Amino acid sequence: MVFLTLEEIVKKHIRNFNRYKFLLIELVKKGIKLKYRRSYLGIIWTLLEPLLTTIVLTIVFQKLLGTSSKQGEPYAIYILTGRLLYGFFNESTKVAMRSIRANSAMIKKVYVPKYLYPLSSVLYTYVIFLMSLFILALASAVLGVVPTIHILEAVVSLVVLFLFCFGLSMILATISVFFRDLEYLWNVLSMLIMYCSAIFYYTTRLTGLASYLVKLNPLYCIISNFRSSVLYGRSIFTTPSEFQMLIYATVVSILLDIIGVFLFYKKQDEFILQI
């Protein structure tokens, strides 16, 4: 056996990553290109789809159920922010979870670092998500949301969101190779997470256990941070409740990344025997 020092291992991985950097870019491009190929409106759907669902949700909750905003902010933007962030979470974890099985033909025939599959899945859904933020800017302008300097802090939320979804995706991708049931189970779980993310309701209405449950949801914390920066114009660093959520979400995300990468690394050589 040949034993390598930590430095050599890191160097080896960087060299290998550089060799396959172009493949990563190609896989990300492929994901984006193929998602909307053969549809007439193509990439415009990234803007249209969240807009349309937001209109539906606004009508249902505001007009039919009588939910009204607490601080005079446009309710539609409140929904749109939650809907966009959750949409990325849902899409990225789902695509990444299936990525190993979806690429099994390639994995069986040629050597490629396997983490490229979930990583490129999360990356391409992230790029589409970032493009869809354009509709948020447009809707905010139309509905009269005045941006403040704190809108720049939204970048922090977006980075944390990526780390959170990437860590989770690596864990899901690894486990789903061995247990296909996870795909169905995850559909249910992600629905539960959606209802715990305060996408279309206000947490001030929650009492008791429910309010704790929502606050334990890192995705809710990220959405709340994001809203704070883009909708309420409050700093996420100086508002104590927001800062707490930021720290919590960041710590959870980094932990998920560490667990995800470690788990994937440990199990990746067994993938080929399972798919």
Added chain:
Amino acid sequence: MGKVAVKVDHVTMRFNLSKEKVDNLKEYAIKFVKGQLHYNEFQALKDVSFTVNKGDRLGILGLNGAGKSTILKVIAGVYKPSEGHVERYGKMAPMIELGAGFDPQYTGRENIYLYGSVLGFSREFLDEKYDEILEFSELKEFIDVPLKNYSSGMKARLGFAIATIVEPEILILDEVLSVGDAKFRRKCENKMQGMFDKGVTVLFVSHSIEQVKNLCNKAILLDHGRLIAQGDIEEVAAIYEAMTE
């Protein structure tokens, strides 16, 4: 003795052939509790060791299920051996199954870049070699058509043209020469011959003993995962022929 190109060192490859594949949680939990979680282990390769010197063309012989394709995939890095390890010295071009990584919805042009990147080529390199690939594959007028509309022969041509665009030092072949029509096959064989003349190291698997004899100067013989003979092609081929009688 020349310099070593590939060194296979005590490689054992095990597969779990559980009778019913347990791949859902409920079944796993039930079997785990009942203590029925035993696997039928199957050893595709048993303690195989050999070295290939630079410039040697090694034929890998054996009956069906002897482990020929498995050993190629271990050398190519697709499988990680359960025990032992493999060392490779030099740029490797695995041509185990051409077109792994082709996407049917992509056009020929897009697939050149996609498959090229799967093989670890850079964008600049592919830009530079693009015309050469196009010319060799003879697919100029179809290059912007989605691959799903290609015939299997056209796919094979494109795959071969991309995979052979590098000048590899180690070439891994798994019966790929049997693709396309006679005309294209001749073209492939010429290209291969060109590589051989430059002294490329070749690992070749084929059922056709004639093809192996034509192409290789060394051979190994596998039987049920064990290496039972190695040496010059004539000696090993004689043993293999005696075995198949």
